[in-house]
Amino acid sequence: MKGMVFSIEEFSVYDGPGIRTTVFLKGCPLRCSWCHNPEGQEFYPEMIKSPNGCLNCGNCEQYATTFHDKRVYSKECMDTCPANLFRMCGEHYTAPALCEKLLKHKTILQDGGGITFSGGEPLSQSAFVFACMEELKGKLHTAIQTCGYCEEYLFGQVLEKADYFLYDLKLMDDDLHKQFTGVSNQIILKNFITLAKSGREFVVRIPLIPSVTDTKENLGAIAGLLNQCGVTYAELLSYNKMAGGKYRSVGRTYTPGFDQHADVQIHQEIFEAYHIKTKLLR
Numbered sequence: 001m002k003g004m005v006f007s008i009e010e011f012s013v014y015d016g017p018g019i020r021t022t023v024f025l026k027g028c029p030l031r032c033s034w035c036h037n038p039e040g041q042e043f044y045p046e047m048i049k050s051p052n053g054c055l056n057c058g059n060c061e062q063y064a065t066t067f068h069d070k071r072v073y074s075k076e077c078m079d080t081c082p083a084n085l086f087r088m089c090g091e092h093y094t095a096p097a098l099c100e101k102l103l104k105h106k107t108i109l110q111d112g113g114g115i116t117f118s119g120g121e122p123l124s125q126s127a128f129v130f131a132c133m134e135e136l137k138g139k140l141h142t143a144i145q146t147c148g149y150c151e152e153y154l155f156g157q158v159l160e161k162a163d164y165f166l167y168d169l170k171l172m173d174d175d176l177h178k179q180f181t182g183v184s185n186q187i188i189l190k191n192f193i194t195l196a197k198s199g200r201e202f203v204v205r206i207p208l209i210p211s212v213t214d215t216k217e218n219l220g221a222i223a224g225l226l227n228q229c230g231v232t233y234a235e236l237l238s239y240n241k242m243a244g245g246k247y248r249s250v251g252r253t254y255t256p257g258f259d260q261h262a263d264v265q266i267h268q269e270i271f272e273a274y275h276i277k278t279k280l281l282r
Helices: 075-080 095-109 122-136 152-161 174-181 186-198 216-228 243-250 268-273
Strands: 002-012 020-025 046-049 065-067 070-072 086-089 091-094 114-119 142-146 164-168 201-208 233-238 277-281
Touching: 002 095, 002 122, 020 095, 020 122, 046 075, 046 243, 075 086, 091 095, 095 114, 095 122, 114 122, 114 164, 122 142, 122 152, 142 152, 152 186, 164 186, 186 201, 201 216, 216 268, 268 277
Parallel strands: 020 114, 114 142, 142 164, 164 201, 201 233, 233 277
Antiparallel strands: 002 020, 002 091, 046 086, 065 070
């Protein structure tokens, strides 16, 4: 069994408790309008081009193609680029090979930290993630950052395996959720309620997207759900206005469908009314 990883970030302090190594798995069933990791959306390796330093020599364009409004680069593009702007994004690992790599920093990570599986959506490669968690069991604390979009039986399995959960809640209105992420939120909300009842450690993360998720209606609905589930703390993720910069590297144009330059509204008073403490992560 092999999984596909597009990045491994060491010494992370934002992806769970303590100092952690975060493994970003490639592939996601959602297409969030504000996604700032477009290189992690597809389930296959991609040749990506750095947006800076292009000499405009035209060599790569001889081998590039266009597919569904996306510019697709080949290995020949990488071989002919005089500025070495191309690299392959997406590397296959077996669970033992990845865990051997992760355990090299065990002495640092085991002191209150650990390993976080993120993405993309890590549960889209659930069998691989579960195999890694089995390898790491008893050696390092494991966390998973998930949007919760998976079958209920699958979510039940990860509840038994991961030590900690970072769970994204984006939009409570199902129609808006479909509009801005491409999928319904019904299974996401069901799995969240299951998580809240499970007794497992978790933190809710809410992306603040201008005029999309940061409205009083949406944040009020999320705060109401958290209150019903007994949640007293949540983390707010400020919109990354540099999100569009990566799209050119994967041959796409960033068209978010909202005013990306507008200021985000936090509406902290909504959470305070429900006695929910929040922390803004920038």
